[in-house]
Amino acid sequence: MTLILENLTHAYGQTKTLQGVSLNVEKGEVVSLLGPSGCGKTTLLRLVAGLEHLKSGRIELDGQLLATEGHHPPPETRPVGLVFQEHALFPGMNVAENIMFGLKKLPAAKRQERCRELLNMVGLAGFERRKPGALSGGQQQRVALARALAPAPSVMLLDEPYASVDVMLKREMREAARLLLKQAGSASILVTHDPEEALEMSDRIAIMSDGRILQVGTPEDIIEQPLAPEVAHLFGEAQMLDGEIDGDFLNTPIGRFRIPGGSSESMKGKLYDLVVRPTGLSYHADPDGEWIVRDLRYSSTGRILYLTGANTDSLSVVRVSTGFGAPPVVGERGHIDLLDRHAFLFAKKSH
Ligand SMILES: Nc1ncnc2c1ncn2[C@@H]1O[C@H](COP(=O)(O)OP(=O)(O)OP(=O)(O)O)[C@@H](O)[C@H]1O
Secondary structure (H helix, E strand, O other): OOEEEEEEEEEEOOEEEEEEEEEEEOOOOEEEEEOOOOOOHHHHHHHHHOOOOOOEEEEEEOOEEEEEOOEOOOHHHOOEEEEEOOOOOOOOOOHHHHHHHHHOOOOHHHHHHHHHHHHHHOOOOOOOOOOHHHOOHHHHHHHHHHHHHOOOOOEEEEEOOOOOOOHHHHHHHHHHHHHHHHHHOOEEEEEEOOHHHHHHHOOEEEEEEOOEEEEEEOHHHHHHOOOOHHHHHOOOOOEEEEEEEEOOEEEEOOEEEEOOOOOOHHHOOOEEEEEEOHHHEEEEEOOOOOEEEEEEEEEOOEEEEEEEEOOOOOOOOEEEEEOOOOOOOOOOEEEEEEOOOOEEEEEOOOO
16 A cells, blocks of 8 residues: 555635545556545645645555644655646756756766656657747646656656646547556546546546545446446436436436336335436337437437427436437437436435
């Protein structure tokens, strides 16, 4: 076990930012913190980096205490590499000088050897003498990654590093960065609010909300077995609907759905959140059906149908995934079935 965060709390004045966060990150593992703006992701990174003082809890690295209440070693003494969105390369230094900045303790020959190695790793051999201003955004980001990795830190912290990169480049950079981080063997934490980025980059994802971690798991766990509506809602174009159990059906404002396997006695009359992805529903045409096809869209994984309830005036749609067979006709009626996968019922908490 490399990095252990234990029951961390933090507040800026009266605002509680972290409320008892615990997380372990193994050597060579990439863990993403995923959650909405303001949930405390950056604060968690800043605590590990030493840019904020911990109010309570402890941070351990390789069995050694790194920080706790009253013990805050300064950032430059921590074996931590940082990559932020605004990559903060030194504009007056060339690429090689930027990368070698954290290697001052090494003899010059070793420094240059490490710099060459890193430039090869990030695919920028030959760019040594360029100034950051003469590089593309993607190249600057790779230099920032090389600079952070140069001293071989035990921990790498990345805060929305690809937020300003265009979509096509983003995928390539994420793949390359993940391989580099795995190769470097650091315990890495990546902050993002983009579920796709978390899925592409991570061995595990920690879903955060309001200063707490709601769930930690592999991408597969998080997608297939979400433990809270907020978690289920993040992935795969999910929709969240309020509903009340009525026999074996869930009545929602936009229509009713049969519950696969029926409802149990204890569910009857209770309020639920239904979180459903288009892939969690199936459709078949039926002139007596309770749903009307309003629109459809082609996607790389099949067609998405947009349906409204035939017995409501609501124009709110439910999205249903179908295959590539003959498309339904706009205006036709049909049935929708909730499937066992990708449709999740969560009992509403009573207040
Ligand atoms: N220096 C500060 N002083 C006071 N409040 C702060 C400070 N930094 C952050 N906060 C507040 O703490 C909360 C958590 O902020 P934090 O930056 O950790 O969230 P985040 O999840 O990283 O958000 P984002 O995705 O927008 O960067 C927010 O309510 C924010 O307004």
